[in-house]
Amino acid sequence: xxxxxxxxxxxxxxxxxxxxxxxxxxxxxxxxxxxxxxxxxxxxxxxxxxxxxxxxxxxxxxxxxxxxxxxxxxxxxxxxxxxxxxxxxxxxxxxxxxxxxxxxxxxxxxxxxxxxxxxxxxxxxxxxxxxxxxxxxxxxxxxxxxxxxxxxxxxxxxxxxxxxxxxxxxxxxxxxxxxxxxxxxxxxxxxxxxxxxxxxxxxxxxxxxxxxxxxxxxxxxxxxxxxxxxxxxxxxxxxxxxxxxxxxxxxxxxxxxxxxxxxxxxxxxxxxxxxxxxxxxxxxxxxxxxxxxxxxxxxxxxxxxxxxxxxxxxxxxxxxxxxxxxxxxxxxxxxxxxxxxxxxxxxxxxxxxxxxxxxxxxxxxxxxxxxxxxxxxxxxxxxxxxxxxxxxxxxxxxxxxxxxxxxxxxxxxxxxx
Numbered sequence: 173x174x175x176x177x178x179x180x181x182x183x184x185x186x187x188x189x190x191x192x193x194x195x196x197x198x199x200x201x202x203x204x205x206x207x208x209x210x211x212x213x214x215x216x217x218x219x220x221x222x223x224x225x226x227x228x229x230x231x232x233x234x235x236x237x238x239x240x241x242x243x244x245x246x247x248x249x250x251x252x253x254x255x256x257x258x259x260x261x262x263x264x265x266x267x268x269x270x271x272x273x274x275x276x277x278x279x280x281x282x283x284x285x286x287x288x289x290x291x292x293x294x295x296x297x298x299x300x301x302x303x304x305x306x307x308x309x310x311x312x313x314x315x316x317x318x319x320x321x322x323x324x325x326x327x328x329x330x331x332x333x334x335x336x337x338x339x340x341x342x343x344x345x346x347x348x349x350x351x352x353x354x355x356x357x358x359x360x361x362x363x364x365x366x367x368x369x370x371x372x373x374x375x376x377x378x379x380x381x382x383x384x385x386x387x388x389x390x391x392x393x394x395x396x397x398x399x400x401x402x403x404x405x406x407x408x409x410x411x412x413x414x415x416x417x418x419x420x421x422x423x424x425x426x427x428x429x430x431x432x433x434x435x436x437x438x439x440x441x442x443x444x445x446x447x448x449x450x451x452x453x454x455x456x457x458x459x460x461x462x463x464x465x466x467x468x469x470x471x472x473x474x475x476x477x478x479x480x481x482x483x484x485x486x487x488x489x490x491x492x493x494x495x496x497x498x499x500x501x502x503x504x505x506x507x508x509x510x511x512x513x514x515x516x517x518x519x520x521x522x523x524x525x526x527x528x529x530x531x532x533x534x535x536x537x538x539x540x541x542x543x544x545x546x547x548x549x550x551x552x553x554x555x556x557x558x559x560x561x562x563x564x565x566x567x568x569x570x571x572x573x574x575x576x577x578x579x580x581x582x583x584x585x586x587x588x589x
Contacts, residue, residue, distance in 0.1 A: 175199040175587060176213050178221035180546070183228045183519045184536050197227070199542045202585030207538060218587070222579065224550060229534045230262025230543035230583055231522040233502065234429055235405060235477035237326070239563075240286070242271025246482040247563045249286050249294065255562045256480075257292040257588040259502040260522070260545040260578040263531060264292060267326040268299045269481070275299040275310040277318035284319045291586035295531060297324045300339060300351060304328050309339055316346050321529040322403065324351035327452055327497070329387060331357065333394060340400035349401045349529065352391045354412065355453065359383035364493055366454040370439040376492065379454055381409040388412050392419045395426060403528070404428040406479055408453035410463035417472045427528050428472070431479035432501055433568050435464045436508050441568070447488045447495035448568045451479075465512065468521065475525035478505045482564030499568040504555050506547065507574020515549050518576075544582045546589075551577035 177197040182190045196211040197204065213219050236256065239246030247255070256264050266283065268274045274283060280296050287294035298315035302308045304325040312323055323343070330336045330352050339350050360383040365371050367378025388404060392415060395402045404416065407428050419426050431451070439455045449455060467473040481498030488495050509518045522545075526533045534543035553574055557565045580589035 173201065173585060173587070174214065174217040175582060176211060176217050176219045177225070177227065177546070178219060180225045180227045182536060183226055183515060185516050185520055187536055190536060199582060202542055204536070204538055204540050204542050207536070222548070224548045225546060225579065226549055227544050227546050228519045229523050229536055229545070230581060231260045231545050232263045232524070232526050233261050233478050233480070233505070234265045234475055234525050234529070235267060235431070236264040236480045236502065237267045237269040237482060239482060240270065241282070245563070246484055251561070251563055253287060253290040253292045253294060255502050257290070257581050257583070258561060258578065260506055260547060260581060261502065262292055262534070262543045262545065262581050262583040263526060264294060265321060265529060266294050266296045268297050268304065268324060269326045273299050273304055275302050275304070277311055277314040280315050280318040280320045291581055291583045291588040293584070295321045295529060297322045299323065300325045300330065301335070306331055306335065309335070309342070312339070312343060312348055313346055316348055321531065322349035322351060324405070325353065327353055329353050329355045329357050333390060336391065337394050337398055340395060340398040340402065344400045347401070349403055351403050351405055352387070354384045354387045354404050354407055356383045356387045359386060364450065364454070365442055366439045366456050368439060368457055370442055374442060374445070381411060381456065381460070384409050384453060385411040385415065388415050392424065392426065395419070395424050396422065400425065402426045406431045406434065406453060406477070407473065408434045408456050408460060408464070410460050413463045413467040413472055417467070420472065427474040429475050429477050430464050430468065430473050431477055432505055432508055433479070433499055435461055435468070435476070435512065437568065445492050447490070447492055448499055448566050448570070450492060450495050450497055451499055451568070452497040469517070474528065476509070476521045478502050482562060483566045485565065488566050498566065500562050500564055500566055501569065503560055503562065504567065504569035504572065504574060506576050506578055507553070507555070508569060508572070510549060510576040542582050546579040546581065547576060548579060549576040553577055
């Protein structure tokens with residue numbers, strides 16, 4: 173299949189030669205054949221020429237959940253990858269949030285084989301412990317060899333400090349990336365939202381920032397002792413940013429991410445008891461949001477994620493205390509980030525982070541495999557339950573005005589608009 177992109181504006185801050193330039197891009201059989209000011213269309217070439225069309229290298233999301241296997245009603249792998257692709261993502265990291273959980277090499281092989289032949293690449297995580305129960309390490313080495321890019325007991329804290337120590341020591345033998353979810357469950361107790369004024373007004377039990385900060389401090393002390401590679405997913409507090417910054421200054425091999433909803437909303441969004449805003453870690457204060465955004469811009473926080481988590485309607489349409497945690501976010505990612513940051517920063521945030529997981533970053537250059545996202549940064553629109561293509565409809569971003577619209581992706585010799 174031959175594709176010719178006409179007069180597209182390239183957003184690629186790492187590529188000084190092409191960044192902010194308008195060019196034609198010719199793709200032949202999935203490979204970039206030519207980039208030039210003007211390219212004449214050959215026979216049997218699909219020409220794409222749209223007003224204000226921009227392109228970048230394909231986007232990357234480091235924290236995505238589907239449902240298959242076990243929770244296909246939430247999201248199948250097929251529809252999940254379709255949603256990711258139409259949201260601009262050519263690579264996603266899939267969290268272990270299924271039934272059964274992927275805690276063996278055969279589980280990883282199943283996920284990878286099921287996700288073949290789609291435009292968006294799926295890179296699975298395995299669990300850190302068997303059944304994510306926090307007691308016995310899972311088959312880390314075997315899962316790594318089968319294609320797991322890291323090990324994560326999704327949204328479950330590693331309570332046993334010695335287990336985390338052993339995991340970090342053991343994973344060094346094969347360059348494994350160990351996750352630790354930042355929450356001290358004893359401090360968090362039965363809290364469901366941020367422990368602040370809003371929680372008191374609503375009569376909801378709070379999760380103090382201390383629960384996150386203590387866990388991160390512990391994990392960083394263990395990392396300093398053991399060495400190895402540690403990832404702290406979806407941080408949410410001001411002190412978390414400070415702790416991670418201090419660890420990086422010491423030279424510790426630590427990375428961190430933040431969820432888009434935690435830099436866009438504060439706990440004020442909870443005033444209507446809308447369970448789509450019930451997320452973990454919880455929405456925090458304006459002070460925390462400001463620190464998180466600063467952490468993103470100065471590089472303390474390595475990447476931002478949709479933290480896309482489909483949830484059955486039956487688990488959301490209940491009392492707030494009993495509702496499941498999570499919001500979907502793939503479809504709103506670009507439109508929200510493009511409001512918070514300038515376009516170049518937005519694209520940088522959407523494309524960085526692959527190297528941490530051993531994934532090759534695509535390049536916009538002749539002879540390179542095409543992994544390209546197409547978008548219009550100015551189009552304004554709203555995501556609604558009716559136009560969302562995700563199977564689950566639990567978005568905190570429904571009816572928010574989004575700035576910028578994804579046109580599609582070209583990846584794996586597929587074109588998805």
